[in-house]
Amino acid sequence: MSEDLGDKLSRLRRLTKLTQEDLAEKSGVSVDVIRKLEQRRKGSARLPTLHALAGGLGVELTTLLGDPPGVPSTGEADPPQLVAVRRAVHPLMFAPPQVSEGAEMLTSDLLRAEIADAWSLYHSADFPQLLNLLPGILADARLTASQDADGGQAALGKAFQLAGHLSIRLGKLDLALAALERAIAAAEASEDPLLVPMICNSLAWAYQRSNRLDDATAIALYAAGSLERDGLTKDASGLRVWGGLTMSAATSYARRDDYERADKMMRAAETAAGRLAKMPPTESDGRLLSVFSKSSVRIERVRLAVQHSRPEEALRLAKGMRLSKETPPSWRTWLLLDVARAHTDLGDAEGAVKALESLRRIAPTWMRHHTLAVAIVSDLQELPSHPAGLRTLAEFLGVEK
Numbered sequence: 001m002s003e004d005l006g007d008k009l010s011r012l013r014r015l016t017k018l019t020q021e022d023l024a025e026k027s028g029v030s031v032d033v034i035r036k037l038e039q040r041r042k043g044s045a046r047l048p049t050l051h052a053l054a055g056g057l058g059v060e061l062t063t064l065l066g067d068p069p070g071v072p073s074t075g076e077a078d079p080p081q082l083v084a085v086r087r088a089v090h091p092l093m094f095a096p097p098q099v100s101e102g103a104e105m106l107t108s109d110l111l112r113a114e115i116a117d118a119w120s121l122y123h124s125a126d127f128p129q130l131l132n133l134l135p136g137i138l139a140d141a142r143l144t145a146s147q148d149a150d151g152g153q154a155a156l157g158k159a160f161q162l163a164g165h166l167s168i169r170l171g172k173l174d175l176a177l178a179a180l181e182r183a184i185a186a187a188e189a190s191e192d193p194l195l196v197p198m199i200c201n202s203l204a205w206a207y208q209r210s211n212r213l214d215d216a217t218a219i220a221l222y223a224a225g226s227l228e229r230d231g232l233t234k235d236a237s238g239l240r241v242w243g244g245l246t247m248s249a250a251t252s253y254a255r256r257d258d259y260e261r262a263d264k265m266m267r268a269a270e271t272a273a274g275r276l277a278k279m280p281p282t283e284s285d286g287r288l289l290s291v292f293s294k295s296s297v298r299i300e301r302v303r304l305a306v307q308h309s310r311p312e313e314a315l316r317l318a319k320g321m322r323l324s325k326e327t328p329p330s331w332r333t334w335l336l337l338d339v340a341r342a343h344t345d346l347g348d349a350e351g352a353v354k355a356l357e358s359l360r361r362i363a364p365t366w367m368r369h370h371t372l373a374v375a376i377v378s379d380l381q382e383l384p385s386h387p388a389g390l391r392t393l394a395e396f397l398g399v400e401k
């Protein structure tokens with residue numbers, strides 16, 4: 001069961017050892033608002049208030065609101081599907097190896113295709129299905145790695161990386177770091193020079209979610225620099241990995257309030273993405289590489305502009321964007337949410353509703369479970385003008401005025 005916003009605010013405040021008065025001073029939000037939220041006398045707050053509270057707590061906004069369809073760490077027992085993933089990441093010592101059905105037919109190529117399909121499930125937010133499949137994928141990868149030292153180890157690394165990403169989404173950072181540690185070990189045992197840097201990008205994301213921003217920046221910059229030193233950015237695959245790491249480092253700088261440096265790095269990434277578009281496509285399955293394109297860079301630039309209270313800049317960056325067919329649904333979701341947030345911050349209810357209606361058409365599952373969408377609609381209901389479509393969105397999300 002998901003935590004109420006007030007319960008989550010109270011829990012995070014206590015974890016940071018802050019009184020309500022302390023949080024009010026650090027965030028600039030009145031004690032009265034904080035008290036009403038924690039006592040559930042106020043069901044939501046405007047986005048600037050939520051941003052201020054997240055800043056006062058030293059966490060990302062998504063930590064306060066939730067990052068759907070994630071599962072908050074409430075102390076409740078893990079569901080059976082997640083327990084199975086934990087067992088797959090941490091197998092019982094001295095237990096006989098688990099062989100999944102059809103393993104005798106498994107090859108490294110078939111396994112990589114299986115893992116690529118699983119990554120597609122991840123980017124489509126089909127987390128329940130992925131939870132069911134992941135233990136078998138990890139078992140297949142372990143078996144293949146024991147038989148094929150190179151291709152099997154590379155596949156094992158990607159499988160553990162996927163387990164790490166899913167665990168981050170579900171709010172299980174302990175499991176994420178364990179899975180990514182195993183992913184690094186498998187990557188180092190493989191002959192794929194891009195795999196360790198790719199997983200370093202995942203580690204940087206895990207550190208960001210843990211508010212270890214210095215560590216996140218350092219690992220992303222180091223891995224990106226190693227690709228440059230080894231001359232691996234001359235082809236499309238290497239440049240995609242470098243671009244993903246550069247974007248990650250820029251995001252960490254932005255969250256440390258160094259927006260100018262972040263913007264400079266994002267511009268460099270966008271230039272590199274332009275070069276990438278002119279290169280021959282990668283021979284390997286692109287789903288197993290870092291998400292990096294002109295579209296993904298621009299989406300991240302829009303996000304950072306919104307998060308740093310620059311809604312006009314965000315809308316200028318988003319205007320006329322043509323998303324590549326490789327842009328995953330998760331990235332499209334964030335773009336439309338950020339566009340809606342920017343319109344809301346500017347008091348443009350009609351523009352915000354238009355963006356949310358587009359999101360409902362292309363990613364209804366993401367939207368229905370996304371607490372940020374709920375916060376935006378709640379803000380729109382407080383504006384004097386209620387455009388057509390707002391009531392339908394509120395009903396879809398279950399938002400009461």
